[in-house]
Amino acid sequence: xxxxxxxxxxxxxxxxxxxxxxxxxxxxxxxxxxxxxxxxxxxxxxxxxxxxxxxxxxxxxxxxxxxxxxxxxxxxxxxxxxxxxxxxxxxxxxxxxxxxxxxxxxxxxxxxxxxxxxxxxxxxxxxxxxxxxxxxxxxxxxxxxxxxxxxxxxxxxxxxxxxxxxxxxxxxxxxxxxxxxxxxxxxxxxxxxxxxxxxxxxxxxxxxxxxxxxxxxxxxxxxxxxxxxxxxxxxxxxxxxxxxxxxxxxxxxxxxxxxxxxxxxxxxxxxxxxxxxxxxxxxxxxxxxxxxxxxxxxxxxxxxxxxxxxxxxxxxxxxxxxxxxxxxxxxxxxxxxxxxxxxxxxxxxxxxxxxxxxxxxxxxxxxxxxxxxxxxxxxxxxx
Ligand SMILES: *Cc1c(COP(=O)(O)O)cnc(C)c1O
Numbered sequence: 001x002x003x004x005x006x007x008x009x010x011x012x013x014x015x016x017x018x019x020x021x022x023x024x025x026x027x028x029x030x031x032x033x034x035x036x037x038x039x040x041x042x043x044x045x046x047x048x049x050x051x052x053x054x055x056x057x058x059x060x061x062x063x064x065x066x067x068x069x070x071x072x073x074x075x076x077x078x079x080x081x082x083x084x085x086x087x088x089x090x091x092x093x094x095x096x097x098x099x100x101x102x103x104x105x106x107x108x109x110x111x112x113x114x115x116x117x118x119x120x121x122x123x124x125x126x127x128x129x130x131x132x133x134x135x136x137x138x139x140x141x142x143x144x145x146x147x148x149x150x151x152x153x154x155x156x157x158x159x160x161x162x163x164x165x166x167x168x169x170x171x172x173x174x175x176x177x178x179x180x181x182x183x184x185x186x187x188x189x190x191x192x193x194x195x196x197x198x199x200x201x202x203x204x205x206x207x208x209x210x211x212x213x214x215x216x217x218x219x220x221x222x223x224x225x226x227x228x229x230x231x232x233x234x235x236x237x238x239x240x241x242x243x244x245x246x247x248x249x250x251x252x253x254x255x256x257x258x259x260x261x262x263x264x265x266x267x268x269x270x271x272x273x274x275x276x277x278x279x280x281x282x283x284x285x286x287x288x289x290x291x292x293x294x295x296x297x298x299x300x301x302x303x304x305x306x307x308x309x310x311x312x313x314x315x316x317x318x319x320x321x322x323x324x325x326x327x328x329x330x331x332x333x334x335x336x337x338x339x340x341x342x343x344x345x346x347x348x349x350x351x352x353x354x355x356x357x358x359x360x361x362x363x364x365x366x367x368x369x370x371x372x373x374x375x376x377x378x379x380x381x382x383x
Contacts, residue, residue, distance in 0.1 A: 001321070008352045009325040010142045010171055010299035012193040012200055013342035015250070019198055022253040027245040031238070035245065038252055040237035045255035049173065050188060050206045051263070052180040057230040059203040060244050063170045063191025066203030068096055069225040070166050070187040071136075073207075074214040077101035079133040082123055082163070084108075084115040084153070088143035088328045089168055093136045100220055111331060112144045112301070114294040117152040121159075130162040133214075134186075137165075140172040143328045145301035145337060146290045147176065154183050164211055170194050171298035174258065175270040175341055186211040194298070197257065197343040198250040207231070270297040273340040273349050276380040280353040281338075283376030284360060285367035289335050298341035299325070307363045309336045315362060320355040346381050353377050 007014050028035055046056040059065055075081065081102050083094045086109035097104045107119045120135060135157045139150045150167060157165045164186040169178050173188070174195030180188055185208060192202035205227060207215075215228060229240040258266060277300045278288045289301035304312060309327065313336050316322045325337035338356075340349060353373045360368070 004321050006320075006322045006348070006351070008339050008344075008348070009323050010194070010337060010339035010341055011191070013195070013197065013339060014344065014348075015199060016197055016254070016257065016343050018257070019250040019253050023199075023246045023250040025246065025249055030242050030245055036237040038248060039234070039239065039243075042248060042252055042255060043234055043237070045259060046204065046206075049255065049258060049263075050178070050180045051182065052206055052208070054181065054206060054208045055212075055231050055234065056204060056206045057227055057234055058239070058243065058248075059205065059225065059230065060201065060241070061203035061225075062200055063168075063189065063194070063203055064092065064096075065225065066189035066191060066205045067093065067168055069203070069205050069227055070189050071096050071100055071102070072218075072220040072222045072225060073227045074164060074166075074187065074211050074218050075100070075102060075133055076217070076219040078103060080105065080131045081134045081136055082107060082120065082132055084120070084135075084137035084148065086113060086115050086144070086146060086148070087111050087138065087141035089138040089141055089170070090115075093138065093168065097136065112146065112289050114146050115148045115153065117149050117156065120153045121156040124156050124160040124163065127160065130160070132160065132163045134164040134166050138168040139178065140170070140175070140296040140298050142171045142296070142299055143331070144290060145288070145296045145299045146294050147172065147296045148294075150178070151183060154185065158184060164214060171296065171341055174266060175297040176267055177263075180206055180208065184208065184210075186214075192247065192251065195342050196251065197254040198247060201244050201247050202251065205230075267297075269345075270340070272380060273297075273344055273346065274300065276346065276349050276377040277338055277340055277353070279376040279380050280349075280356075280373040283368065283372040284353075284357060285365070285372075299337050299339050301327075301331075301335045301337045303335045304365075306367065307360060307365045309334055311363055312336055312356070312359055315359045316355060319359065319362070322352055322355050350374060350377055350381075
């Protein structure tokens with residue numbers, strides 16, 4: 001049926017109708033006074049979302065562009081960096097860092113397991129001559145549905161005193177607490193098609209004072225992603241290049257929606273969606289890939305044993321027009337992932353679970369009583 005497609009993937013995420021309508025306007029001049037007003041308003045609200053008084057800059061890139069900007073503006077070739085790698089996106093931090101000639105040391109964990117903060121502590125404490133310039137981690141590892149313990153890792157970075165803490169918050173911002181100023185995060189990268197409830201195309205980089213200090217001496221070449229230019233323009237409610245005007249109309253409305261809901265309520269909603277999804281998956285006789293204590297609030301990965309993950313995905317798509325995400329790299333065909341990030345309500349989770357249950361029955365999955373998934377999710381939503 002036309003227009004019944006339901007996105008339950010961790011990006012792009014669903015977009016509210018009011019955001020879609022806001023984008024369906026004729027673009028105006030990006031140097032006009034009217035647009036300058038919009039940039040000013042959006043920038044203030046982005047600071048609210050990041051819980052910061054520092055700078056939040058908008059780039060016309062995907063999330064990876066924001067990550068790259070975070071690397072090339074504050075570091076120099078040959079700089080020693082500690083990179084956390086426990087999935088596809090942690091691995092990407094390593095790839096970007098190596099592409100720009102940084103000296104990368106990776107702290108790894110098996111996919112599906114969290115990074116061990118003590119491993120960071122050991123490396124940082126051993127670094128008495130302070131040669132580590134940055135610790136770079138993925139907060140919510142979307143490829144496996146694991147939330148890394150940013151707060152504890154950051155406390156060890158703070159004890160080190162010299163290294164910057166750089167964070168991919170692409171699927172944590174807006175879903176869990178990422179208080180930039182309170183924790184003293186130096187660089188936070190994110191992207192529009194995740195928690196922001198708008199389509200792909202905007203990258204965001206939040207920059208703290210210590211990172212700006214590093215910017216003064218950083219020597220990697222940069223032009224389009226030179227954040228100094230973005231700061232100068234943003235301070236005047238402007239942008240250095242033509243921004244995606246219509247996406248920003250959408251962002252303006254999306255941020256208003258977030259403010260109306262409130263940060264605490266947003267975090268609670270994502271927590272409930274996560275708990276209900278995980279309870280339902282267990283009720284259906286399947287196992288969430290990551291442990292409860294380290295669950296991402298954006299996405300739940302599931303490794304089915306009795307039915308093929310790809311058969312589940314294709315049946316969900318074909319029979320119910322619901323998109324689930326698959327596994328990446330060595331997890332391709334082994335897991336499927338249910339996104340519950342951004343514009344997602346309890347009704348959406350109930351719908352997806354009901355369809356998943358019907359799908360499992362179709363595929364001959366044994367081991368769950370009829371209705372067990374919905375019963376488990378409802379139990380979470382009851383409280
Ligand atoms: C989606 C995502 C990104 C950015 O990916 P793009 O395709 O470049 O937008 C980065 N990190 C994480 C954890 C993500 O989920």
